[in-house]
Amino acid sequence: MARTAERPAVAGTSLVPLVHRIAWRRRETSDVVTIALEAVGESLAPFRAGQFHMLTAFGVGEVAISVSGTPGAPGPVEHTIRDVGAVSHALSHLPAGGVVGARGPFGTSWGVAGLEEEDVVVIAGGIGLAPLRGAVHQLSKRRGPGRLTVLVGARTPDQLVFADDVRRWRELGADVRLTVDAATPDWGGEVGLVTALLPGASFDPARTVGLLCGPEVMMRFAAADLADLGVDSSCIRVSLERNMQCGAGICGHCQLGPLLLCRDGPVVTYGGTVAALMGQVER
Amino acid sequence: MTEELAELVARHPLFAGLPTDVASLVAGCAHNAAFGTGELLLAEGEPAEALYLLRRGRVALEIRKPGSGQLVVETLRPGELVGLSWLFPPHRWRTDARAMEPVGVVSVDAACLLAKAEADPAFGFALMKRLLPVLLSRLQATRVRLLDLYGDGAHR
Numbered sequence: 001m002a003r004t005a006e007r008p009a010v011a012g013t014s015l016v017p018l019v020h021r022i023a024w025r026r027r028e029t030s031d032v033v034t035i036a037l038e039a040v041g042e043s044l045a046p047f048r049a050g051q052f053h054m055l056t057a058f059g060v061g062e063v064a065i066s067v068s069g070t071p072g073a074p075g076p077v078e079h080t081i082r083d084v085g086a087v088s089h090a091l092s093h094l095p096a097g098g099v100v101g102a103r104g105p106f107g108t109s110w111g112v113a114g115l116e117e118e119d120v121v122v123i124a125g126g127i128g129l130a131p132l133r134g135a136v137h138q139l140s141k142r143r144g145p146g147r148l149t150v151l152v153g154a155r156t157p158d159q160l161v162f163a164d165d166v167r168r169w170r171e172l173g174a175d176v177r178l179t180v181d182a183a184t185p186d187w188g189g190e191v192g193l194v195t196a197l198l199p200g201a202s203f204d205p206a207r208t209v210g211l212l213c214g215p216e217v218m219m220r221f222a223a224a225d226l227a228d229l230g231v232d233s234s235c236i237r238v239s240l241e242r243n244m245q246c247g248a249g250i251c252g253h254c255q256l257g258p259l260l261l262c263r264d265g266p267v268v269t270y271g272g273t274v275a276a277l278m279g280q281v282e283r
Numbered sequence: 284m285t286e287e288l289a290e291l292v293a294r295h296p297l298f299a300g301l302p303t304d305v306a307s308l309v310a311g312c313a314h315n316a317a318f319g320t321g322e323l324l325l326a327e328g329e330p331a332e333a334l335y336l337l338r339r340g341r342v343a344l345e346i347r348k349p350g351s352g353q354l355v356v357e358t359l360r361p362g363e364l365v366g367l368s369w370l371f372p373p374h375r376w377r378t379d380a381r382a383m384e385p386v387g388v389v390s391v392d393a394a395c396l397l398a399k400a401e402a403d404p405a406f407g408f409a410l411m412k413r414l415l416p417v418l419l420s421r422l423q424a425t426r427v428r429l430l431d432l433y434g435d436g437a438h439r
């Protein structure tokens with residue numbers, strides 16, 4: 001049973017962006033867009049769920065963006081971007097046919113290949129569902145006894161992403177629960193913290209792996225609640241974001257304590273030093 | 284009837300594990316109640332005279348927001364407690380609580396429960412030890428939501 005996130009093969013990943021064209025784009029919410037990239041020339045190496053690419057908006061800059069597509073799926077590679085600053089704004093406003101740079105994949109993955117039998121509890125906040133989307137696709141197709149629970153929190157109902165996927169995951173047997181911070185009564189769904197969904201979920205803590213992605217405060221609370229329910233903290237994986245530059249373990253920009261998050265993360269095991277390091281101010 | 288209620292009280296997560304005589308004291312103040320979809324269990328500003336042990340259906344806590352109508356600030360599921368304002372003065376509800384679907388509760392008369400707690404401090408303390416964690420966890424959840432985790436400027 002794989003209990004830790006998979007280590008990547010950093011060697012061979014390039015520092016030079018490969019030119020990609022936006023095959024299509026889809027608006028997810030008022031400030032979130034999914035863009036699907038296809039190589040113009042040389043293709044990127046295959047990725048695993050949880051890994052990220054460095055995407056360049058030419059003339060603006062480069063940012064780390066997780067792959068939101070499914071590993072091995074044919075066709076262009078999906079990335080889901082929230083428009084918060086210069087680079088993400090440029091990337092999310094390029095039209096279909098527009099050209100971007102991409103390099104990678106970088107970092108660790110969710111390690112879903114090792115999760116055949118386990119119950120898996122996925123907890124995502126906001127656009128944190130994007131880096132988990134490929135993993136949930138893969139997990140929802142498992143045939144073993146392991147149950148899949150997906151808990152998603154967002155600010156308001158119109159900020160929830162991937163409605164079609166949620167439907168599909170439910171059809172495939174996953175227990176998907178959504179909650180928001182506030183809503184009008186016509187929402188009809190849950191309102192409250194994403195962790196408030198945990199008591200209603202059915203999983204065996206002794207054989208559960210937690211996959212968490214979202215705001216760090218949310219991940220800390222969710223990890224603590226999972227641990228309180230009996231999930232071993234070495235079985236809880238979180239995806240951590242820090243400012244990335246090279247993406248390849250060279251520049252040190254993404255350092256968190258002893259970790260270089262572009263190489264040792266973004267997916268790390270919560271137990272041990274990571275729990276203490278979370279909340280540390282970005283360097 | 285009271286025996287059945289005592290069993291329902293003892294099985295509710297709020298009182299699970301309490302000695303049967305404690306559950307019986309609570310049940311002595313209780314009756315079963317049902318609410319249809321959209322019906323109010325409690326209304327903002329009204330006297331807070333009961334607590335509800337939610338057994339079936341979901342309940343939305345709502346606040347009236349001028350200009351936007353009702354805003355749902357929390358939803359409660361079976362196993363949870365609806366209503367805490369009966370505990371302390373001024374004993375008035377601070378929110379509306381509306382049945383989102385057909386709801387079944389054990390309704391406990393607040394004055395009756397408070398009188399028993401005053402008369403029997405051991406019972407009162409056992410009661411407080413069950414109620415305060417609910418208050419605390421709702422306070423903590425509210426604090427986290429105050430951070431507007433997913434809002435503008437939030438990381439991710």
Ligand SMILES: Cc1cc2nc3c(=O)[nH]c(=O)nc-3n(C[C@H](O)[C@H](O)[C@H](O)COP(=O)(O)OP(=O)(O)OC[C@H]3O[C@@H](n4cnc5c(N)ncnc54)[C@H](O)[C@@H]3O)c2cc1C
Binds near residue numbers: 240
């Ligand atoms: C491993 C990794 C994976 C990532 N995956 C994704 C992804 O899948 N999708 C995605 O949209 N972003 C993702 N990010 C964040 C992304 O790399 C950028 O930080 C983000 O797009 C902002 O860059 P910017 O240049 O547009 O804005 P900046 O000019 O850097 O920031 C503008 C403002 O936005 C705030 N801000 C920065 N990042 C975020 C953020 N992520 N959410 C909200 N506010 C923010 C800043 O504090 C600042 O106030 C990831 C980051 C890492 C390290």
Ligand code: FES
Binds near residue numbers: 261
């Ligand atoms: S981004 Fe350069 S070392 Fe991680």
